[in-house]
Amino acid sequence: MGVRIRRAVVSERDFVVGLLDEAFMDDPVSRWVFPEEERRRARHAYLMGAFTDATFADGYIDLAEDGTAVALWMDVPEAAGEDQEEGVDGAAQVRAAVDPDNERVEQIARLTEAAHPTGRAHVYLWMIGVRPERQGEGLGTALMAPVLERCDREGLPAYLEASNARSRALYERLGFVFTGTAVDLPDGPSLWPMWREPQSG
Template identity: 60%
Template sequence: MGVHIRQATGADRDVVVGVLHKAFRTDPVSQWVFPDPGHRDQVHPHMMGAFTDLVLAAGRVDLADEGAAAALWLDTPAGAPEPDDGPAQLRAALDPYNERIELIASLTTQTHPHHEAHLYLWMIGVHPDWQGEGLGSALMTPVLERCDREGKAAYLEASSTRSRELYRRLGFADHGTPLRLPYGGPLMYPMWRAPQG
């Protein structure tokens, strides 16, 4: 399968936000954060926009086939991160009465490893029309190959058992105990990939 992948720029912001919204709209974690579908349709794109803006400014966004899939990567140094009020600001800006926006950031920060520098896959989304066609693997493989060449680890949190299996095929392994979101929420699976070869 020939997949065209390029690094996104600010001019691609709306395309990236669109594919992430469509890819994650029915994801178990997004459904937990925004249980009401109508409210989710209103607020979820803005949350994907905030994530995209952050990674365009501080990391790398890869785009496949002009909007079929996108991946957000952050280079993460070793050591505990500085205190950050970003999640509180995001909640205040998007959905002030929704504590889950802030809560999920706090919980994933607690499970995020800081023992060595790594590349963090914040999220990867494939448009629903293209899921199951290998785009996710194609989008991740060049970055993981670069990690292998440079001797760098990678980390992510899988938000479903389906994505967890994809990541296992790409060399990721479970890292610690799965994170159970409160209030009857789904499991998230922290996963670590040591450099291969």
């Protein structure tokens, strides 16, 4: 049976945050950002909330109808890196909102921003989360399929950062290619920036 997908609405914000919190609580990158488990349990949802709020503001969120998986997407315009408002420091703002005493919140935001390609319009998969007990059932692939089909139809590339080896393998099966330069977190894991050219046939 196929996975039914719909666009999430802002009133579902807390549900989306809870799903992402559960899906990424034990992810290697989340463990690096919040190395102490007690603090991670207390503050991780705030980070997922910041991501969710930013996506509702400037992107779109797709949700499996049964509430088991979610994807955060952004349509990035051409040369987006040159259009940031002067004086606005998004990484510092996220740190202030999420965990002011934790420099790693700001650090990871700066490192991923520096790795993000500019110059070509593309679709950005910010994150995709699946409830832990449902991982490995193809929900991530099902959530991505409609957007990647749109990319192929409209000639748009897609971009993401894989945060673990399992997700990287999934993205490779869907046509993403490692850009060749990992984001190496200091004394921590790596993220793999991946790019997908639109495909035909």
